[in-house]
Amino acid sequence: MWTWFYQLASPKWFYQFSTRLLPWFRWITGLLFLLGLALGLLFSQVDYQQGNTVRILYIHVPAAFMGMFAYVVMAITGAIGFVWRIKMAHIVSVSCASVGALFTLLALITGAVWGKPTWGTYWIWDARLTSFLILFFLYLGFMALHNAFDDKKTADRAAAVLAIVGLVNIPIIHFSVEWWNTLHQGATISKFEKPSMDADMLAALLVMLAAYQFYFLTALMQRVRAEILVREKLSGWVQKLVTGNNS
Amino acid sequence: MAMKPHRKKRLTAILLSIVGIGTVVGLVLYASDQKMNLFITPSEVNAGHAPKDRIFRIGGLVKEGSVKKSSTTLLTEFIVTDMVADVYITYDKLMPDLFREGQGVVAMGRLNDKGVFVATDVLAKHDEEYRAPEVIDALERAGHPQEAKQQAEQLNSVDNQNESATNGNN
Numbered sequence: 114m115w116t117w118f119y120q121l122a123s124p125k126w127f128y129q130f131s132t133r134l135l136p137w138f139r140w141i142t143g144l145l146f147l148l149g150l151a152l153g154l155l156f157s158q159v160d161y162q163q164g165n166t167v168r169i170l171y172i173h174v175p176a177a178f179m180g181m182f183a184y185v186v187m188a189i190t191g192a193i194g195f196v197w198r199i200k201m202a203h204i205v206s207v208s209c210a211s212v213g214a215l216f217t218l219l220a221l222i223t224g225a226v227w228g229k230p231t232w233g234t235y236w237i238w239d240a241r242l243t244s245f246l247i248l249f250f251l252y253l254g255f256m257a258l259h260n261a262f263d264d265k266k267t268a269d270r271a272a273a274v275l276a277i278v279g280l281v282n283i284p285i286i287h288f289s290v291e292w293w294n295t296l297h298q299g300a301t302i303s304k305f306e307k308p309s310m311d312a313d314m315l316a317a318l319l320v321m322l323a324a325y326q327f328y329f330l331t332a333l334m335q336r337v338r339a340e341i342l343v344r345e346k347l348s349g350w351v352q353k354l355v356t357g358n359n360s
Numbered sequence: 361m362a363m364k365p366h367r368k369k370r371l372t373a374i375l376l377s378i379v380g381i382g383t384v385v386g387l388v389l390y391a392s393d394q395k396m397n398l399f400i401t402p403s404e405v406n407a408g409h410a411p412k413d414r415i416f417r418i419g420g421l422v423k424e425g426s427v428k429k430s431s432t433t434l435l436t437e438f439i440v441t442d443m444v445a446d447v448y449i450t451y452d453k454l455m456p457d458l459f460r461e462g463q464g465v466v467a468m469g470r471l472n473d474k475g476v477f478v479a480t481d482v483l484a485k486h487d488e489e490y491r492a493p494e495v496i497d498a499l500e501r502a503g504h505p506q507e508a509k510q511q512a513e514q515l516n517s518v519d520n521q522n523e524s525a526t527n528g529n530n
């Protein structure tokens with residue numbers, strides 16, 4: 114078990130291992146999206162109040178969840194890199210930022226598109242929407258801070274500290290709809306109660322969530338591979354790989 | 361598992377800072393509890409907690425049987441309730457599609473001299489329920505007449521609104 118753990122922490126080993134894994138992940142992501150979009154947009158029923166507007170939720174809810182999920186991964190791998198000085202942990206942490214920011218932006222945009230016909234407004238400064246906007250700014254801040262340093266090691270540590278500090282926002286986003294009066298509704302799916310949603314809608318939502326999850330893993334893997342090549346550009350195996358491809 | 365001292369120090373620093381930041385943010389949020397709320401309830405308004413001469417938001421359910429629509433203008437009068445207290449609201453613009461009796465709403469505006477809330481903006485609050493229309497029939501068959509009746513009423517009012525909307529367009 115420990116050898117596997119140490120291998121994972123080796124950029125070279127990860128690069129070679131992920132080369133074999135990547136095609137599978139791409140296929141699974143594509144198929145899950147096809148299935149999820151077909152279920153959500155074509156085969157699931159309309160909502161008794163919202164009609165077809167409900168279909169935005171199959172894009173919006175997984176995007177919002179993944180926006181928060183990617184942030185947690187970014188903060189935890191950042192912390193691991195900070196404490197144990199593991200290069201690969203920082204590479205994963207840094208690679209999470211742009212993918213997570215994309216999820217967050219998508220959730221903000223689809224939420225606005227849903228809000229106009231349902232609530233009557235694109236945006237409102239309630240606790241849920243505001244804290245989620247802060248999440249987006251945290252991602253932007255993380256990327257800006259990481260780019261502000263020439264030295265990668267300093268950049269990694271500074272950005273990791275920012276990610277850990279911003280972690281406090283995640284429970285605030287989650288519980289905002291319970292702690293305060295908000296326009297945003299509470300959670301539909303919770304671990305302890307029966308979801309207040311019909312089975313076909315729930316199935317579509319869960320497949321879409323799996324699709325987003327695999328998209329995240331695929332995109333993250335590709336970003337990590339690119340980051341490895343940049344950081345290891347002076348090492349023998351990368352130079353061999355690059356010149357080998359060119360000849 | 362034995363940890364090297366400098367790593368242990370860094371890990372402790374991180375854990376302590378998470379606890380510290382969490383406490384600080386928690387205290388700040390707790391202290392500004394009222395400001396974090398988007399709206400206040402009818403009970404709070406009746407208890408005199410509503411700001412005078414300032415715009416604020418009020419949230420609650422549209423009371424059953426309280427909606428009066430003007431036949432010539434867009435003016436709508438209704439009561440918003442939290443099942444304890446009621447507040448009269450008037451609004452003279454187009455209502456959101458989801459507005460109907462029993463629906464959660466958030467209205468922005470101010471109280472006039474008579475204690476009527478004059479709204480400048482009304483938003484519909486969506487709940488966390490997502491149901492297909494057919495489910496209402498199913499509930500009735502399964503022997504939940506109360507819930508089925510409730511949902512059927514909501515569905516009817518949606519249909520009525522859609523009908524009146526199409527009629528209006530014609």
